[in-house]
Amino acid sequence: MKRRNFLQLVALGSAAALTGPTLPSVGPKAAPLAARSKVKPFDLDEATIAEFQAGMKSGRYSSLSLAKKYLARIEQIDKDGPAVNAVIEINPDVITIARALDEERKAKGPRGALHGVPVLIKDNIGTHDRMTTTA
Numbered sequence: 001m002k003r004r005n006f007l008q009l010v011a012l013g014s015a016a017a018l019t020g021p022t023l024p025s026v027g028p029k030a031a032p033l034a035a036r037s038k039v040k041p042f043d044l045d046e047a048t049i050a051e052f053q054a055g056m057k058s059g060r061y062s063s064l065s066l067a068k069k070y071l072a073r074i075e076q077i078d079k080d081g082p083a084v085n086a087v088i089e090i091n092p093d094v095i096t097i098a099r100a101l102d103e104e105r106k107a108k109g110p111r112g113a114l115h116g117v118p119v120l121i122k123d124n125i126g127t128h129d130r131m132t133t134t135a
Contacts, residue, residue: 042073052117056105063105063116067098070118087120092130094118 044066055061071094074087091097101116110116 040076044069044073049113049117053110053113053115056110056116063098063101063118064095066116067094067118070120086122 052061052066056063071090074090078085078087098116098118104111105116
């Protein structure tokens with residue numbers, strides 16, 4: 001390659017790098033500020049499984065109360081807030097299951113660390129209940 005051609009290519013490449021991309025952004029857009037301002041802070045954002053278990057042991061939480069808190073949070077964000085529809089399906093038996101887990105905890109104690117802790121799975125996984133989002 002001739003020196004002149006090399007210098008022209010370097011100059012062209014440098015100019016392109018300095019001007020940045022010229023294509024419009026195609027990534028996800030942030031929710032409008034008005035929608036984001038409706039979403040209130042959530043007291044369980046940083047809660048750990050150990051804290052949930054300690055709270056259920058002390059009576060501060062129950063499986064039912066946690067399930068209701070998370071259902072309200074999903075409603076607040078997906079329906080009343082930025083409407084991101086991050087949760088496409090909720091187990092229709094969530095309240096019944098939470099009550100049963102609370103009764104089991106009282107009768108026999110917890111089965112393990114996740115006993116009674118609400119779980120949100122962001123994937124398609126076949127389950128034994130009435131969920132229909134599996135592939």
